[in-house]
Amino acid sequence: xxxxxxxxxxxxxxxxxxxxxxxxxxxxxxxxxxxxxxxxxxxxxxxxxxxxxxxxxxxxxxxxxxxxxxxxxxxxxxxxxxxxxxxxxxxxxxxxxxxxxxxxxxxxxxxxxxxxxxxxxxxxxxxxxxxxxxxxxxxxxxxxxxxxxxxxxxxxxxxxxxxxxxxxxxxxxxxxxxxxxxxxxxxxxxxxxxxxxxxxxxxxxxxxxxxxxxxxxxxxxxxxxxxxxxxxxxxxxxxxxxxxxx
Amino acid sequence: xxxxxxxxxxxxxxxxxxxxxxxxxxxxxxxxxxxxxxxxxxxxxxxxxxxxxxxxxxxxxxxxxxxxxxxxxxxxxxxxxxxxxxxxxxxxxxxxxxxxxxxxxxxxxxxxxxxxxxxxxxxxxxxxxxxxxxxxxxxxxxxxxxxxxxxxxxxxxxxxxxxxxxxxxxxxxxxxxxxxxxxxxxxxxxxxxxxxxxxxxxxxxxxxxxxxxxxxxxxxxxxxxxxxxxxxxxxxxxxxxxxxxxxxxxxxxxxxxxxxxxxxxxxxxxxxxxxxxxxxxxxxxxxxxxxxxxxxxxxxxxxxxxxxxxxxxxxxxxxxxxxxxxxxxxxxxxxxxxxxxxxxxxxxxxxxxxxxxxxxxxxxxxxxxxxxxxxxxxxxxxxxxxxxxxxxxxxxxxxxxxxxxxxxxxxxxxxxxxxxxxxxxxxxxxxxxxxxxxxxxxxxxxxxxxxxxxxxxxxxxxxxxxxxxxxxxxxxxxxxxxxxxxxxxxxxxxxxxxxxxxxx
Numbered sequence: 001x002x003x004x005x006x007x008x009x010x011x012x013x014x015x016x017x018x019x020x021x022x023x024x025x026x027x028x029x030x031x032x033x034x035x036x037x038x039x040x041x042x043x044x045x046x047x048x049x050x051x052x053x054x055x056x057x058x059x060x061x062x063x064x065x066x067x068x069x070x071x072x073x074x075x076x077x078x079x080x081x082x083x084x085x086x087x088x089x090x091x092x093x094x095x096x097x098x099x100x101x102x103x104x105x106x107x108x109x110x111x112x113x114x115x116x117x118x119x120x121x122x123x124x125x126x127x128x129x130x131x132x133x134x135x136x137x138x139x140x141x142x143x144x145x146x147x148x149x150x151x152x153x154x155x156x157x158x159x160x161x162x163x164x165x166x167x168x169x170x171x172x173x174x175x176x177x178x179x180x181x182x183x184x185x186x187x188x189x190x191x192x193x194x195x196x197x198x199x200x201x202x203x204x205x206x207x208x209x210x211x212x213x214x215x216x217x218x219x220x221x222x223x224x225x226x227x228x229x230x231x232x233x234x235x236x237x238x239x240x241x242x243x244x245x246x
Numbered sequence: 247x248x249x250x251x252x253x254x255x256x257x258x259x260x261x262x263x264x265x266x267x268x269x270x271x272x273x274x275x276x277x278x279x280x281x282x283x284x285x286x287x288x289x290x291x292x293x294x295x296x297x298x299x300x301x302x303x304x305x306x307x308x309x310x311x312x313x314x315x316x317x318x319x320x321x322x323x324x325x326x327x328x329x330x331x332x333x334x335x336x337x338x339x340x341x342x343x344x345x346x347x348x349x350x351x352x353x354x355x356x357x358x359x360x361x362x363x364x365x366x367x368x369x370x371x372x373x374x375x376x377x378x379x380x381x382x383x384x385x386x387x388x389x390x391x392x393x394x395x396x397x398x399x400x401x402x403x404x405x406x407x408x409x410x411x412x413x414x415x416x417x418x419x420x421x422x423x424x425x426x427x428x429x430x431x432x433x434x435x436x437x438x439x440x441x442x443x444x445x446x447x448x449x450x451x452x453x454x455x456x457x458x459x460x461x462x463x464x465x466x467x468x469x470x471x472x473x474x475x476x477x478x479x480x481x482x483x484x485x486x487x488x489x490x491x492x493x494x495x496x497x498x499x500x501x502x503x504x505x506x507x508x509x510x511x512x513x514x515x516x517x518x519x520x521x522x523x524x525x526x527x528x529x530x531x532x533x534x535x536x537x538x539x540x541x542x543x544x545x546x547x548x549x550x551x552x553x554x555x556x557x558x559x560x561x562x563x564x565x566x567x568x569x570x571x572x573x574x575x576x577x578x579x580x581x582x583x584x585x586x587x588x589x590x591x592x593x594x595x596x597x598x599x600x601x602x603x604x605x606x607x608x609x610x611x612x613x614x615x616x617x618x619x620x621x622x623x624x625x626x627x628x629x630x631x632x633x634x635x636x637x638x639x640x641x642x643x644x645x646x647x648x649x650x651x652x653x654x655x656x657x658x659x660x661x662x663x664x665x666x667x668x669x670x671x672x673x674x675x676x677x678x679x680x681x682x683x684x685x686x687x688x689x690x691x692x693x694x695x696x697x698x699x700x701x702x703x704x705x706x707x708x709x710x711x712x713x714x715x716x717x718x719x720x721x722x723x724x725x726x727x728x729x730x731x732x733x734x735x736x737x738x739x740x741x742x743x744x745x746x747x748x749x750x
Contacts, residue, residue, distance in 0.1 A: 049704075049705075052697075071704075072701070072704040073709050075705075076704070081705075082705050087702070088696070088698045088702045090699055090720055091720055091721065092720025092722070092723035093719065093720035099706075101708055101712065101716060102707050105707045
């Protein structure tokens with residue numbers, strides 16, 4: 001599904017990713033851990049095509065396509081979703097209208113019929129129920145006045161509605177209390193399926209108590225320096241990242 | 247003891263360069279640099295147009311074409327003399343080229359005959375019917391949106407008014423201004439110039455001298471007007487100015503919602519539009535006045551477009567009366583317009599909701615005046631300015647509380663949104679309070695569509711252009727919700743068109 005091969009990338013003037021490689025197969029959940037400044041968020045932003053990250057070399061193949069050649073909105077339409085670390089506010093635009101615009105833009109790109117408002121309403125009402133979230137989320141303007149936890153929940157809800165093939169969660173667990181963490185994790189677990197893959201960028205192991213990863217990678221200084229199964233996360237929790245310097 | 251006077255005069259000017267360079271290279275700019283103005287066609291129709299030039303004879307000619315009573319001619323001539331002694335106002339944040347008033351024709355009528363006869367819609371020239379069909383304003387009642395009566399003004403004359411008979415049943419008078427002069431001279435004489443005096447300002451004086459047509463509305467005591475009333479103004483003739491005059495009177499306990507729309511052909515020459523609108527609301531009366539202004543804005547190089555100098559004022563004469571102005575201004579090369587409320591009656595309230603969008607080389611200096619004279623008077627001002635391209639967009643507002651206006655309250659919020667690097671937004675809020683019990687609040691924000699907002703939308707699959715439209719729509723929401731439904735839809739569509747070519 002995703003094959004990242006020796007990718008180099010800059011954020012601003014600074015070289016952040018330095019020959020990173022990673023392969024993700026359908027249905028797999030990969031956790032990316034690592035110290036601050038290692039390039040974890042840059043990796044997510046690179047895959048989503050955010051303009052502040054510039055690829056400098058290497059290749060990213062996504063479902064047989066050259067991902068880096070696609071515009072950000074095209075990547076979204078082919079199923080790449082990024083749950084932002086800092087979701088932005090859009091005053092005056094309610095969440096439901098925003099999501100319907102997004103969904104129909106993606107459908108249009110894929111040559112599918114737009115979803116009418118009645119169909120859409122039925123669908124989101126069901127999703128919000130399934131994901132144990134409150135339906136006032138739908139009527140409120142996008143992220144405006146949301147608490148940190150609500151913003152992160154909203155990201156996971158949007159993911160549920162847009163049904164991506166590759167979901168990247170950029171420190172979605174940061175700033176969440178344990179209840180919010182459970183709701184977010186629960187939302188992600190519901191979305192796990194044999195044809196949907198996840199890249200979970202996180203600082204802490206505790207999210208992985210609720211979302212069980214197939215693989216755990218340590219990203220340091222722009223490269224994956226160690227990979228393993230979920231036990232690696234537990235080791236990291238115990239030892240910290242200090243050993244990387246030795 | 248002298249009352250304490252608090253006065254604030256602030257200028258906030260912003261033009262920040264923070265949209266990324268990348269936005270400049272954006273493909274949206276390259277592909278869609280031109281904005282489309284679908285109302286830009288002209289109608290080839292036989293017209294009676296008086297030669298350009300302005301003197302007392304011009305005014306006598308207009309008055310005689312309309313078969314007006316002597317008092318009205320005297321009113322015009324008095325206004326003309328006042329105008330001659332006045333100077334073009336220069337205080338606005340506008341660069342107004344000198345206007346040659348002798349080069350303009352002050353009267354043009356699509357039919358040489360019978361300007362004043364009340365026209366049946368069946369007699370209207372088919373070419374005009376076709377023009378309005380093309381503009382989406384069908385004149386046949388059966389095709390009209392249910393619940394909206396319309397008066398259509400083509401250059402200097404009203405060509406027809408729908409639903410007149412139905413309105414008459416409940417005592418509502420809705421006609422062209424010229425007809426009202428003939429049919430209800432006592433009402434016109436009683437109220438004309440009472441809210442905007444003939445010598446009020448340069449452009450109002452010019453209008454009082456040469457006004458040609460517009461709408462007249464009278465809602466009797468206790469009547470809630472059963473449908474929305476509207477006027478569609480169209481400039482067609484070349485080198486002609488449009489000087490419309492509208493007068494709306496709501497007696498005790500009456501209610502009316504009135505809408506106006508306006509368009510003009512695309513021409514390289516600038517054309518002048520100088521209108522006056524007067525509203526009078528008596529005890530417990532409510533008038534809701536909505537405008538969607540879409541005069542031709544000029545091309546992307548700033549060539550052509552309408553100069554729009556408008557004086558709109560409402561007098562909340564009675565107790566508990568209310569006047570609400572809502573405007574969506576997307577057109578005109580220059581807009582100079584300050585719909586205002588005089589809150590004379592105790593407990594009366596005034597509202598001003600505005601969206602003004604400028605693109606390319608457009609200039610707008612618009613806002614409101616809220617004059618609190620009565621006790622417990624209340625005013626609300628919500629202004630949303632959107633600047634795109636190389637345009638200049640200014641909010642100018644005055645809130646004045648008189649000595650006797652105990653417990654007056656005002657809330658003002660003006661927000662500016664900048665799209666691109668070459669445009670500017672300015673805010674000039676003035677407050678003057680002579681009463682210590684007044685409560686005045688002012689909030690102002692200036693923002694840009696941020697890269698983060700755009701990126702967020704892009705990541706969800708929304709294209710750059712749709713993202714801008716979505717963000718702007720959200721920004722204007724508080725104003726759009728004040729518009730009647732069908733107008734809100736039109737206003738949103740209009741903003742989308744006006745935003746075309748905006749950088750991403």
